Structure formats: structure tokens, C-alpha cells
Amino acid sequence: DNFAGGGGASTGIELALGRSPDIAINHNPEAVAMHAANHPTTRHLCQNIWQADPVEVCAGRPVGLAWFSPDCKHFSKAKGGKPVEKSIRDLAWVVVHWAKQVRPRVIILENVEEFQTWCDLDANGQPDFSRKGETFKKWVGELRRLKYRVEWRELRASPLGTPTIRKRLYLIAR
Numbered sequence: 048d049n050f051a052g053g054g055g056a057s058t059g060i061e062l063a064l065g066r067s068p069d070i071a072i073n074h075n076p077e078a079v080a081m082h083a084a085n086h087p088t089t090r091h092l093c094q095n096i097w098q099a100d101p102v103e104v105c106a107g108r109p110v111g112l113a114w115f116s117p118d119c120k121h122f123s124k125a126k127g128g129k130p131v132e133k134s135i136r137d138l139a140w141v142v143v144h145w146a147k148q149v150r151p152r153v154i155i156l157e158n159v160e161e162f163q164t165w166c167d168l169d170a171n172g173q174p175d176f177s178r179k180g181e182t183f184k185k186w187v188g189e190l191r192r193l194k195y196r197v198e199w200r201e202l203r204a205s206p207l208g209t210p211t212i213r214k215r216l217y218l219i220a221r
Contacts, residue, residue, distance in 0.1 A: 049096055049141065050116045052078050054085035056157065060114060061086070068114070072099050096141050101148035113151035115142050119159040130172030136165065136182075143189045146220070154190070154220040160201045162216050195220035 048057045051071035061067045067086040072094065073079050079093040092099055117138035121131040142156060165183040169175040190197050199218035205211060 048072070048082075048089075048114045049099075049145070050118070050138075051082045051091075052116070053081040056114050056116055057082065057086050057089065060112065064112075068112075069108075070104060072096055072104075096138065097144075101145045105149050110145075110149045110151040112153045112155065113142075113145055113149075115139070115145075115154070115156045117141070117156070117158065119162065122161040122165065123159045124161055131168065131174065132172075133168055136168075139165075139186060142220075143186065143193070146190060146193050146195065150193075152221065154195065154218075156216075156218040156220075158216050158218075160214045160216050163199075190220045 048054075048060065048068045048071040051057060051068075051073045054071075057068050057071060067089045069090060070092065071079070071082050071086065071089045072092045073082065074093065074095045076093055079091050082089070083091050092104065118135050121135040139156065139158075139162070142154060145151065146154060163183050164174065164176070164179050165186065166178040166181045167175050187197050197218065197220045199216055201214050201216055203212060203214050
């Protein structure tokens with residue numbers, strides 16, 4: 048579970064697979080502490096996702112599922128007209144890094160629906176919507192170049208019992 052927060056995604060993984068994820072990574076000590084309380088059998092790494100070497104972290108073991116929920120606030124329409132940061136928007140490139148390094152059988156990414164509009168920023172720190180979706184397409188292309196079949200859907204989880212009506216993007220690469 049990369050970008051592990053309190054452990055909601057890991058709880059879903061546990062319900063689906065019958066066990067908690069082996070590893071959870073987040074740079075925030077409070078998030079890691081909360082995740083550890085909810086998933087005590089998981090190995091927790093409190094560090095920047097880019098500093099976690101996938102080969103070292105996985106210690107030669109095959110990776111069946113790698114879950115990524117990179118920060119979404121610099122894509123979300125809820126942020127309004129405030130400038131966004133390229134370094135935050137580019138966090139999803141870590142997915143390609145993991146795909147190259149440890150070849151997970153399945154990769155899942157969860158984010159806001161606007162993630163599909165990922166593009167370069169203009170001089171004012173705003174998305175350059177004349178290039179809407181270019182970076183997203185390049186990112187998906189990199190996964191496909193690595194021989195992953197990539198599919199995505201926008202879904203509302205509220206019909207499944209979650210207390211939110213927000214639409215989310217779920218991307219699966221196999």
C-alpha cells in the first residue's frame with residue numbers, strides 16, 4: 048500500500064485477499080502510526096515514496112498487488128483556482144518506477160476523476176488545459192510499454208456502502 052493513509056485501502060485489500068498488505072509506505076508519521084494501529088501485521092516504512100527502493104523493499108519476493116493512492120489535491124476541482132505543485136502532481140510517476148523495478152502482477156491506482164486531465168503547468172502554476180490529458184496519456188503509455196494492460200473507470204463507491212458521493216478514478220494495470 049503506497050501512499051498509505053489510515054488504512055482504508057488496506058482494509059479493502061484485506062477483505063478481498065484475506066490478509067493485510069505486507070508493506071505500507073507513507074512519509075507522514077501520523078498516517079503511518081494510524082495505519083500501524085489498523086494493520087499491525089504490515090511492515091511500515093515512514094519515508095518519502097521516492098526514497099523507498101522497490102527492489103530492496105520487496106527483498107526479491109514477487110509482488111502480486113501494488114496499490115497506489117497518490118495525493119489528489121493538486122488535481123481535484125475542490126482545490127479551486129489555487130496554484131498547484133508539479134512535484135505533487137508528478138507523484139504518480141512512482142507507479143511506473145515500481146512497474147519497472149519489481150513488475151507487480153496487478154497495479155491499482157485510485158485518485159480523483161480529474162487525474163485523467165493530468166498535463167503540464169503554465170507559468171502561473173495552473174494546468175495548461177490546452178494540453179489536457181497529455182501527461183496522463185504518456186503515463187498510461189509507459190505502463191503499456193512495460194506490457195501492462197491498462198484499464199480505468201470512474202466510480203461512485205456510495206452504492207457499495209461508503210459514506211461519500213464523490214466520483215473516484217480506479218485504474219488497474221495487469
